[in-house]
Amino acid sequence: MILEHFADTLLTTLLDPRLMLLVVVGVGIGIVLGALPGVSSTMALAILLPVSFGLEPGAAMLFLIAVFMASVYGGSISAILVNIPGTPGAIVTQFDGYPMAQSGRAGHALAYALIASSIGGLIGLTLLITLAPGVVAVAMSFRSPEFAMAAVFGLVLLSFASGGSTFRGILVGLIGLLCGMVGFDALTDVSRFDFGTAALQGGVELVPLTVGIFGLAEVLRNLAARDGALPPVPSIGSMIPPLGSIARLWKTILRGGVVGTFVGAIPAAGSAISVAIAYAQEKRLSRHPERFGKGEPAGIAGPEAANSAGVGGSLVPMMTLGIPGDPITAVLMGALLIHGLRPGPLLFANEPGFVATIYVAVFLAVLLTLVIGFGFMRIIAQVMRVPRALLFTAIALLCVVGSFAIRNSMVDVYVMLFFGVVGYLLYMIRIPPAPLAFGLILGPILEENLRRSLIISGGSWSIFIERPIALALLLLSLAAIVAPLVVPLLRRPSMRPPRDGAP
Amino acid sequence: MHADDASDTIAPGAGSDLLAGGFLFAWAGVGWIGYLTNERLRASLESPSPDPGPALLALIVLWGLTLGGTAVTASGVWRRARGGRLRDGLEDARTHLRPAAFVVTLILLAVLLRPLGFLPAAGVFTACWLYGLTAGARLSLRHAALALLGGVLLPLGLQLVFAGLLLVPLPR
Numbered sequence: 001m002i003l004e005h006f007a008d009t010l011l012t013t014l015l016d017p018r019l020m021l022l023v024v025v026g027v028g029i030g031i032v033l034g035a036l037p038g039v040s041s042t043m044a045l046a047i048l049l050p051v052s053f054g055l056e057p058g059a060a061m062l063f064l065i066a067v068f069m070a071s072v073y074g075g076s077i078s079a080i081l082v083n084i085p086g087t088p089g090a091i092v093t094q095f096d097g098y099p100m101a102q103s104g105r106a107g108h109a110l111a112y113a114l115i116a117s118s119i120g121g122l123i124g125l126t127l128l129i130t131l132a133p134g135v136v137a138v139a140m141s142f143r144s145p146e147f148a149m150a151a152v153f154g155l156v157l158l159s160f161a162s163g164g165s166t167f168r169g170i171l172v173g174l175i176g177l178l179c180g181m182v183g184f185d186a187l188t189d190v191s192r193f194d195f196g197t198a199a200l201q202g203g204v205e206l207v208p209l210t211v212g213i214f215g216l217a218e219v220l221r222n223l224a225a226r227d228g229a230l231p232p233v234p235s236i237g238s239m240i241p242p243l244g245s246i247a248r249l250w251k252t253i254l255r256g257g258v259v260g261t262f263v264g265a266i267p268a269a270g271s272a273i274s275v276a277i278a279y280a281q282e283k284r285l286s287r288h289p290e291r292f293g294k295g296e297p298a299g300i301a302g303p304e305a306a307n308s309a310g311v312g313g314s315l316v317p318m319m320t321l322g323i324p325g326d327p328i329t330a331v332l333m334g335a336l337l338i339h340g341l342r343p344g345p346l347l348f349a350n351e352p353g354f355v356a357t358i359y360v361a362v363f364l365a366v367l368l369t370l371v372i373g374f375g376f377m378r379i380i381a382q383v384m385r386v387p388r389a390l391l392f393t394a395i396a397l398l399c400v401v402g403s404f405a406i407r408n409s410m411v412d413v414y415v416m417l418f419f420g421v422v423g424y425l426l427y428m429i430r431i432p433p434a435p436l437a438f439g440l441i442l443g444p445i446l447e448e449n450l451r452r453s454l455i456i457s458g459g460s461w462s463i464f465i466e467r468p469i470a471l472a473l474l475l476l477s478l479a480a481i482v483a484p485l486v487v488p489l490l491r492r493p494s495m496r497p498p499r500d501g502a503p
Numbered sequence: 504m505h506a507d508d509a510s511d512t513i514a515p516g517a518g519s520d521l522l523a524g525g526f527l528f529a530w531a532g533v534g535w536i537g538y539l540t541n542e543r544l545r546a547s548l549e550s551p552s553p554d555p556g557p558a559l560l561a562l563i564v565l566w567g568l569t570l571g572g573t574a575v576t577a578s579g580v581w582r583r584a585r586g587g588r589l590r591d592g593l594e595d596a597r598t599h600l601r602p603a604a605f606v607v608t609l610i611l612l613a614v615l616l617r618p619l620g621f622l623p624a625a626g627v628f629t630a631c632w633l634y635g636l637t638a639g640a641r642l643s644l645r646h647a648a649l650a651l652l653g654g655v656l657l658p659l660g661l662q663l664v665f666a667g668l669l670l671v672p673l674p675r
Contacts, residue, residue, distance in 0.1 A: 054669040168523065171571040174564045175530050181564070185557035190544055192557055193537035216609075220602035223636075389636030393629050394657055396609060400616075400625075401661055405671040413613045413674075421606055428599070429523040430516075447560045455553045 002129065005356035013062065013360055022059055023361070026066025027368040028376075032383045033067070034074020036391065037084040038222045041071040042327045042434075046214040047395055049207055049335055050402030057339035058357040064335055065358065068328060069121060069365035072271070072308055073373065076113040078384060080300075081106060081233050089271030089307040092279045096292065096299030103295055107239035107377075112297045113304045114373040115246060116253045120305030121366035123257030124264070124312025129359060131265065132348070135320040139345040142321075144456065145463050148449035149473035151442040154323035156477040159435045166484045169435045172426065176439015177446070179204045186444075187451070199411045206334040206440055208403040208416035213433040214327065215399045216416065217423025219392045224424075233381055239374060245297055252282055252298045253305040260306030264313025264325070271310045271326075278306035312362060319343050319355065322445065327434040330441055337441075338406070517579050517587030524576025531568035538565060608632070616674040622658050630654025 013019045033044035048067055052060035075087030080097030093113060100109035142150065155177075159169025182193045183203030194200035256278040263274035282302040283292045292299045314325040322344035324330035336343055341354065348355055373380075403416035419436070426433040457463035465471045538544060538561060547556035583589070608628060615624040633653040638646035665671040 050671060051665075051669060054671045167571070168575065171527055171568060171575070174567045174571070175527075177560065177564045178530065178534050178568070181557075181561055187554060188547060188557055190541075190547055190557045192541065192544055192561060193534065195537060195540075220605060223601045223605055224598050387637060389633050390653060390657070392636070393632045393653070394661075396605070396632075397625055397629065397657065397661055400609065400612065401621075401665055401671075401673060404616075404674050405665065408672055410613060410617065410674065413616075414610075417606065417609055417613065420609075424602060425526060429519045429526060431523055431526075443560075450560060451555055454555045454559075458553065459555065 002133070002352060002356060002359075005352050006129075006359050009058075009353065009356045009360045010363065013357075013364065019059060019062055022055070022063045023066045023364050023368055024372070026063040027070040027365055027372050030067040030070025030072075030365075031074040031077070031369065031372060031380055034071030034086045035077040035380060035383055036074075036386070037078050037082075037086055037384075038218070038388070039086070039391070039395070040214075040218070041068060041075070041087050041089075042214045042331060043218050043395075044068075044071045045328060045331045046210045047398045047402060049211065049331060049338075050398075050405040052335055053338070053405050057336075057341055058354060060335060060339060061354075061358055062361045062364070064332060065361035066365040066368070068332065069308070069311055069362060070369045070372075072311055073114065073117040073304075073369050074380075076117065076300075076304055076307075077110065077377075077380060080109045080113060081236075081381060082384065087271075089275055089310065090304075091272060092275040092303040093300055093307075095279070096294070096296045099293070100295035100297075100300070101234050104235075104237060105241075105295070106234050107237040108241040108297075109295075109300055110236065110377055111239045111241050111374070112246070112249070112300045114370060114377075116249065116256065116301035116304040117308040118366050118370040119253045120257040120260055120308035121311060121362065121369075123254065123305070124261045124309030125359060125362045125366065126312075127258070127261040127309070128312035128315055128362070131261075131316055132320050132355075135316060136345045136348045139320050140349075142345070142469070143467075144449040144452040145467050145470040146473065148446055148453055149464060149470040149477070150321055150323055151446035151449065153473040153477045153480075154317075154321075155435070155438055155442050155446070156480045158324070158326070158438045159432075160480050160484070165431075166481060168431045170481065172431055172433065173435035173439040173442075176436040176441075177443040178439075179209065179436070180440045180443030181447070186448075202407075204415060204440065205406055205412055206337065206437070207406045208412040209419045209440055210331050210334055210437050211399050211403050212416040212419025212421075213423035213426075213436055214331065215395060215402075216420030217427065217433060219395050219399075220420065220424040221427055222388070222392060233384055236378055236381060239377060241297075249297060249301045252302045255281060255285075256302040256305030257309040260309030261313040263306070264310030265316040266313075266325070271307050274306045274310050274313075275303035278302040308366070315358065315362075319347065319358065320345060324438065324441060327437065330434070330437045333441060334437075517582035518589040520575055520579030520582055521589070522579075524572050524579055527568055527572030527575060531565055531572055534561070534565045534568065538562070605632070620675055621673040622662060625658035625661070626654040628654075629657045 030044060033039045034041060045064060045068055052064055055063065071087065072089060075085055075090035076093040077086060079085040079090040079094035080101050083094050083098040085091045085094055097109045097113065155173045156170060159173050160166040182200050184191050184201065191201060259278045260274045263277060279299060279302060282298045283289045286298060314329050317323045317325045318329040318333055322342060324333045333343055341347065399416055400413055403412045406412055423433040453463050464474055544558050548558045550556055612624055612628045630650045630653065634646055634650035662673060666673050
């Protein structure tokens, strides 16, 4: 049935010039922002989220997913041309992409990345369409205790993967939960943490928070960093590599795509892990591992396929369980919530047409990234010459405009500024800011299901250990908390890092 | 061992641990004030209703933040006792001057958006920062002209896209 919806939606979109224009603009902006060092995919999506306010949900998703997909590829452009990955997922692409560009084959490197990224994206989409119904079938058996524990598990896992200490990440997640409680309680109408101010009674909106911590805080980080002019952009040359060399990469791209999808589907695993696995795998399987790091096409194609395929994978937990797999899908989920759509198994049952729109968005974004990438690469490469001052000022203005636009309220602008500063402070004290957004998103899910579970059980907490899936999720959450503390203690002395001053 | 070597062998992160602990305590403190001064919220715990009430998760979170903040602070104190310096794990304070100035001007921008309107307020903000970030303290007519141009075109472009094309209102 979903394939029928997919075909219908695809046809409708293709025949609607306004929707097609949105996807084309989204892809163009996504590639450009992804290519700019200092602008991550999350930031790109966060600052463009307000653009979707005036659009209906389907059109908003088409635009945002186009930005998301294209920015994932865009990250590889700066990695190849100037040895600075535009996004974390492109970190491995520079190993072979930059040497290739330095040897006068920048165009070939960009083409390998583009082709692999496109095929990887399609593999990710295919596996998303195939895997999602299975996960939804399992998720349909979830009741309140399972959803409560899934929210806890998501929060712990995402804190674990946000970089830095898991423990501190969880504490920041608790701050997010606290922010999510501001305002009136939906069940009892009791106000919480609003200190009697009308401005806080409506609660903390997700958009100002995400725009603050992923948008403004990143600008502040960049302003704090030492001024470093980007290296000169090399000549791109021909963008058509020998067909034989492309054909030889099919296994590499396929492997990368599969690895990327499955690793991406694990909440919190992230693109940096999938590309590292794909690269290591290609190097291990290669007949010429010594060529890796010196401009080997497989060293670009494998990770790039994994990177793009990860988009499809990361949409699996978000769409089927309502748990964002990473900061980017957290922002995307925020967009869905703004438009009154709650991701989760019921989305598939109640809104199959909308689910198909998301698939169509990924499909069109992949194809148009390929077309625009090949057609306009020389122009896109020039974007890296945009003065950083102009870029950061523009992003800051977008943050202000975007947070105002959600409710036409200056309060949201101040909230955005506040969380921008909070995000920067967290960076200063080496704590990942992303769990703040996860806490805000997962908090209401956790609280609603926690309270409902306790009502069902008559106040007994044993309901969380009597149900096997809830118990498994609880144990996995505990393991994720305890493992980083215990594993170093269990290591053999010879494996431990030397103590201070020890020889 | 050379006297200076001590600085190379001390445990890192005392300063960032203490700041992180303080940060967490600040949030916990605000939360506890919000909880303790809210009679209805506290009373919800005693409610005979089967719903555990809106105070349950709030208390779990506040205790988590308090205990977590204590643990992180204790880690900082322990590192400090082992010889860690307060500056360990932190950057030079001067690094933060530019971001701080940027935030102050953004607050000013937010305050002036209503009285001045979007275009003038955003124009001044953009022109000032474009000049400041490109020319620095130097006097440069070329940079000033470019900054002015940016100050006109950037807000105008945003106005066109948001208010004109997407019908998303801007502050007036």
